[in-house]
Amino acid sequence: xxxxxxxxxxxxxxxxxxxxxxxxxxxxxxxxxxxxxxxxxxxxxxxxxxxxxxxxxxxxxxxxxxxxxxxxxxxxxxxxxxxxxxxxxxxxxxxxxxxxxxxxxxxxxxxxxxxxxxxxxxxxxxxxxxxxxxxxxxxxxxxxxxxxxxxxxxxxxxxxxxxxxxxxxxxxxxxxxxxxxxxxxxxxxxxxxxxxxxxxxxxxxxxxxxxxxxxxxxxxxxxxxxxxxxxxxxxxxxxxxxxxxxxxxxxxxxxxxxxxxxxxxxxxxxxxxxxxxxxxxxxxxxxxxxxxxxxxxxx
Amino acid sequence: xxxxxxxxxxxxxxxxxxxxxxxxxxxxxxxxxxxxxxxxxxxxxxxxxxxxxxxxxxxxxxxxxxxxxxxxxxxxxxxxxxxxxxxxxxxxxxxxxxxxxxxxxxxxxxxxxxxxxxxxxxxxxxxxxxxxxxxxxxxxxxxxxxxxxxxxxxxxxxxxxxxxxxxxxxxxxxxxxxxxxxxxxxxxxxxxxxxxxxxxxxxxxxxxxxxxxxxxxxxxxxxxxxxxxxxxxxxxxxxxxxxxxxxxxxxxxxxxxxxxxxxxxxxxxxxxxxxxxxxxxxxxxxxxxxx
Numbered sequence: 001x002x003x004x005x006x007x008x009x010x011x012x013x014x015x016x017x018x019x020x021x022x023x024x025x026x027x028x029x030x031x032x033x034x035x036x037x038x039x040x041x042x043x044x045x046x047x048x049x050x051x052x053x054x055x056x057x058x059x060x061x062x063x064x065x066x067x068x069x070x071x072x073x074x075x076x077x078x079x080x081x082x083x084x085x086x087x088x089x090x091x092x093x094x095x096x097x098x099x100x101x102x103x104x105x106x107x108x109x110x111x112x113x114x115x116x117x118x119x120x121x122x123x124x125x126x127x128x129x130x131x132x133x134x135x136x137x138x139x140x141x142x143x144x145x146x147x148x149x150x151x152x153x154x155x156x157x158x159x160x161x162x163x164x165x166x167x168x169x170x171x172x173x174x175x176x177x178x179x180x181x182x183x184x185x186x187x188x189x190x191x192x193x194x195x196x197x198x199x200x201x202x203x204x205x206x207x208x209x210x211x212x213x214x215x216x217x218x219x220x221x222x223x224x225x226x227x228x229x230x231x232x233x234x235x236x237x238x239x240x241x242x243x244x245x246x247x248x249x250x251x252x253x254x255x256x257x258x259x260x261x262x263x264x265x266x267x268x269x270x271x272x273x274x275x276x277x278x279x280x281x282x283x284x285x286x287x288x289x290x291x292x293x294x295x296x297x298x299x
Numbered sequence: 300x301x302x303x304x305x306x307x308x309x310x311x312x313x314x315x316x317x318x319x320x321x322x323x324x325x326x327x328x329x330x331x332x333x334x335x336x337x338x339x340x341x342x343x344x345x346x347x348x349x350x351x352x353x354x355x356x357x358x359x360x361x362x363x364x365x366x367x368x369x370x371x372x373x374x375x376x377x378x379x380x381x382x383x384x385x386x387x388x389x390x391x392x393x394x395x396x397x398x399x400x401x402x403x404x405x406x407x408x409x410x411x412x413x414x415x416x417x418x419x420x421x422x423x424x425x426x427x428x429x430x431x432x433x434x435x436x437x438x439x440x441x442x443x444x445x446x447x448x449x450x451x452x453x454x455x456x457x458x459x460x461x462x463x464x465x466x467x468x469x470x471x472x473x474x475x476x477x478x479x480x481x482x483x484x485x486x487x488x489x490x491x492x493x494x495x496x497x498x499x500x501x502x503x504x505x506x507x508x509x510x511x512x513x514x515x516x517x518x519x520x521x522x523x524x525x526x527x528x529x530x531x532x533x534x535x536x537x538x539x540x541x542x543x544x545x546x547x548x549x550x551x552x553x554x555x556x557x558x559x560x561x562x563x564x565x566x567x568x569x570x571x572x573x574x575x576x577x578x579x580x581x582x583x584x585x586x587x588x589x590x
Contacts (some may be wrong), residue, residue: 039398046431050463053463059456150467276558277513280554283345283550285400287547292546296407
């Protein structure tokens with residue numbers, strides 16, 4: 001009980017309080033502990049924990065291959081990739097300089113010298129530096145295997161954004177319709193064509209949309225027709241009398257409208273969420289410091 | 300109720316006086332950072348309200364009202380659905396390490412989910428992106444299975460490490476989704492760009508999806524692609540909600556009281572700033588507080 005319950009709670013409470021107090025106490029020792037030492041402790045623990053992770057990964061992948069479970073071929077590729085990266089990271093320098101040229105192996109570098117007949121000598125790259133040296137085997141793997149694969153996964157986002165937007169923008173209810181309209185305004189307002197659409201056009205579209213709303217509510221064609229005719233006439237009349245240019249009235253000009261949506265309702269909503277997140281983090285942290293939350297101990 | 304607000308009012312006055320006293324101490328004795336006074340006052344107020352609410356909750360026999368959070372109610376539904384379909388539950392505790400409070404919250408919620416999977420005898424799969432998270436999640440899951448009296452069902456490989464790299468992890472988790480077709484996918488923790496990769500793949504396999512995160516930029520993606528989303532503070536309240544312990548629920552009450560105080564404070568700042576800008580007064584609370 002003491003080891004499994006009270007000591008972990010005491011450690012969390014002590015170090016939590018110490019880290020919190022470092023914000024308010026002007027003391028170099030406490031500050032250094034909170035900002036440097038504690039994070040270094042964490043990094044050291046995390047570095048050693050990677051061994052546990054790697055062993056777990058290998059164990060599971062080997063089991064999959066040995067039992068030929070579904071998708072075992074991917075496990076075989078994972079194991080091969082693991083050992084390839086491990087070997088070229090720890091046992092092969094993979095970079096031999098001949099002047100400014102870099103070769104993966106010493107033999108290749110010597111062959112190049114023999115071929116050119118130059119008086120240069122082969123200089124192997126230092127251990128440690130070999131993983132960051134341009135032209136080394138490790139960097140080659142990073143540049144031509146790892147980065148393209150990561151970029152491929154990242155690129156998938158574009159397609160997923162499209163499919164997710166398609167679902168989100170279906171006008172199923174009032175909120176979804178609002179999202180649809182806001183989305184269209186933001187998208188159009190941020191591309192060059194948006195600034196070519198006059199405020200007048202938007203006002204006409206708005207008048208027609210309100211007409212549709214009136215019709216679905218009153219269900220009377222004459223009323224709807226009267227509204228559309230009246231509102232379009234009023235827009236045209238006002239526009240011609242007052243000589244509105246393409247971007248006037250500014251509230252109906254798409255680039256200005258999208259800017260307003262982005263900076264006012266959107267920012268207000270995200271700040272509200274941000275305040276909630278901040279308070280949630282503070283409350284959660286205090287629950288741990290005061291030992292109120294013990295779920296992390298499995299209780 | 301009146302007594303409660305008297306305690307809070309007196310407490311706030313006391314905290315402000317203490318801060319002022321610390322600020323005026325002679326330099327030789329002064330260890331207090333005056334530039335952090337506003338934060339210091341706020342922190343002490345939060346601590347005071349939280350501890351007092353917890354004390355009240357412990358002494359009270361009446362249950363504290365907690366509004367229904369659909370996303371958390373749906374967790375049990377998701378476990379039930381997986382049990383009926385005989386398919387596993389996939390739980391992703393984010394991609395960051397245990398130094399992120401969201402990861403800690405995610406691991407805590409995992410404990411509650413593991414309680415349910417142990418109860419319903421449902422398969423649970425927890426791929427993780429950090430080795431320390433793997434150890435913590437294993438411990439929490441093991442305790443949950445022991446608590447439910449099902450230690451034989453616990454297998455430490457149900458929590459397994461994949462990789463620290465963001466997109467490699469996303470690719471592996473998507474592969475697990477495609478191959479194992481879990482009936483429910485739960486994403487609880489800190490997420491970045493991979494959030495939509497998970498949620499859209501989960502959607503394509505027809506899994507019921509519940510997400511919880513404090514990563515503000517990822518919330519819209521989860522809202523779009525998941526069935527339920529715990530937004531920000533709802534996610535941090537999840538542990539209290541699922542545990543139903545009064546002292547933890549009291550923490551949420553404290554959060555709401557602080558929110559009311561903050562709203563009042565923001566309004567006060569707006570009025571003060573407006574009066575200053577209009578030239579009605581020369582005092583500006585915003586500048587005075589150094590905000």
